[in-house]
Amino acid sequence: MQQDPQVESTLVQTTLRSDVVFEGTGLHTGTPVRVVLRPAAANAGVVFRRTDLSGRPAMAALWHDVTVSPLNTRLMNSDGVTVSTIEHLMAALSGCGVHNVLVDIDGPEVPILDGSAAAFVRGIVAVGLRPLSAPLRAIKILQEVTVRDGSASARLSPATTLQIDFEIDFADAAIGQQHKTLNMANGTFVRELCDSRTFCRSADVDAMRANGLALGGTIENAVVVDGAEVLTPGGLRHADEAVRHKMLDALGDLYTAGAPILGRYSGHRAGHAITNKLLRALFARPDAWRWVECDAATAARLPGVGVSMADLDAVA
Numbered sequence: 001m002q003q004d005p006q007v008e009s010t011l012v013q014t015t016l017r018s019d020v021v022f023e024g025t026g027l028h029t030g031t032p033v034r035v036v037l038r039p040a041a042a043n044a045g046v047v048f049r050r051t052d053l054s055g056r057p058a059m060a061a062l063w064h065d066v067t068v069s070p071l072n073t074r075l076m077n078s079d080g081v082t083v084s085t086i087e088h089l090m091a092a093l094s095g096c097g098v099h100n101v102l103v104d105i106d107g108p109e110v111p112i113l114d115g116s117a118a119a120f121v122r123g124i125v126a127v128g129l130r131p132l133s134a135p136l137r138a139i140k141i142l143q144e145v146t147v148r149d150g151s152a153s154a155r156l157s158p159a160t161t162l163q164i165d166f167e168i169d170f171a172d173a174a175i176g177q178q179h180k181t182l183n184m185a186n187g188t189f190v191r192e193l194c195d196s197r198t199f200c201r202s203a204d205v206d207a208m209r210a211n212g213l214a215l216g217g218t219i220e221n222a223v224v225v226d227g228a229e230v231l232t233p234g235g236l237r238h239a240d241e242a243v244r245h246k247m248l249d250a251l252g253d254l255y256t257a258g259a260p261i262l263g264r265y266s267g268h269r270a271g272h273a274i275t276n277k278l279l280r281a282l283f284a285r286p287d288a289w290r291w292v293e294c295d296a297a298t299a300a301r302l303p304g305v306g307v308s309m310a311d312l313d314a315v316a
């Protein structure tokens with residue numbers, strides 16, 4: 001039997017019980033990459049380390065080191081060393097309640113795998129979590145904070161759990177308008193979001209390739225749509241897979257706050273850049289948030305609590 005990762009670790013910080021390895025290809029670079037998630041000490045947070053570079057430079061996965069990029073979330077340290085496309089792994093870590101982890105990576109981009117976070121979740125849940133002897137802190141939203149960029153907007157507002165509300169509107173009929181709201185408590189991420197894949201329009205694939213992006217993209221690791229048609233074999237995993245994936249991205253991007261958030265995120269046509277802009281706006285407003293040490297009731301409402309292997313059997 002696998003351990004339920006959260007049974008005994010609700011009030012304190014966690015890390016992994018042992019290493020987890022993932023191998024795949026970077027979506028944008030198209031190059032092979034190997035990632036090893038390693039247990040880390042309390043208060044370490046999520047730290048990426050480029051093992052292919054001399055000195056193995058490390059960087060914390062925090063909002064102030066995220067560079068603005070329309071297509072993915074990229075960390076860059078003060079020496080210009082980068083790790084790209086961290087968002088699906090970050091979503092898995094957040095959604096499974098992993099607070100501290102060292103992510104060794106031998107290339108510039110996290111592997112895309114099947115375009116969702118399901119493989120990351122499977123690996124994390126298979127090894128399980130270990131409680132650490134340090135209190136768990138969360139970021140409690142006290143005041144509404146909103147940012148806009150053209151027709152896109154993102155907002156954080158007070159709530160007792162992490163809630164994600166997302167609305168998208170695409171011209172392609174295969175996506176169209178989609179709106180979904182989920183409370184991230186009780187293992188919701190694993191059941192509802194983790195297997196939803198990244199998506200794009202076939203016209204965008206040509207444009208991205210012309211710009212040297214999406215070189216590792218195939219119709220196997222992204223949902224590709226053209227008008228009303230879904231080109232990816234097997235079609236959609238959920239009728240509203242696109243908005244679910246945007247919620248997955250938001251959960252991952254919000255985890256660069258450095259701790260679980262207690263609040264409601266509302267995204268309207270939002271993406272990685274605007275969610276980062278939202279975190280920057282939040283942390284520029286000391287009146288809009290505060291640290292809280294989690295009591296049992298608060299900790300029980302965080303995203304990783306209630307995740308189990310049984311939930312993964314039901315998803316792709």
Ligand SMILES: [Zn+2]
Pocket residue numbers: 087088198245249
């Ligand atoms: Zn994504």
